[in-house]
Each structure stands twice: as structure tokens, then as C-alpha cells.
Amino acid sequence: DVLGLLNxxxxxxxxxxxxRYADEKLIKKADLVTEMKEIKHYFKEGVKARKGIEY
Known part of the structure; x- marks a missing residue:
């Protein structure tokens, strides 16, 4: 349980x-929450997911 560890x-x-999709309880516990929005992504150019980066 992440909240238990944080406590x-x-x-x-x-x-x-x-x-993605952080639980509302985790967001309330956090001191800082940032939401990122994709503007441009190399996947659309055919670049494959890379181990250690995307997964």
C-alpha cells in the first residue's frame, strides 16, 4: 500500500x-502534483518503446 509506506x-x-491515473487519496497526500500533456511524441514517427524509458 503506497499510502501506508508514505505515512x-x-x-x-x-x-x-x-x-497515470493517480488515486485521489494519493493526490491529497502529496505536497506537489504535476499533470503533463503530450504535445509531440516520437511514437507517432514510428519510434518503438525503449526498455528503461517507456517501460
Whole structure:
């Protein structure tokens, strides 16, 4: 449980979580939330997903 881990972490520890469709509880717990919007993506030019980058 991510929220459980966040509640147990030391105050001086910073955590960065990425991904889509964040649960509202996680958003409320966070100090900073950023939403990114795709403007241009190389997938549209036929570039394949790369291990360690897209997955």
C-alpha cells in the first residue's frame, strides 16, 4: 500500500511517484502534483518503446 509506506517514511525523505491515473487519496497526500500533456511524441514517427524509458 503506497499510502501506508508514505505515512511511515521519515520526514526528511522525499519520494517521487510517477504514472497515470493517480488515486485521489494519493493526490491529497502529496505536497506537489504535476499533470503533463503530450504535445509531440516520437511514437507517432514510428519510434518503438525503449526498455528503461517507456517501460
Amino acid at each position: 511511515k517514511k521519515p520526514p526528511e525523505t522525499e519520494v517521487i511517484i510517477t504514472g
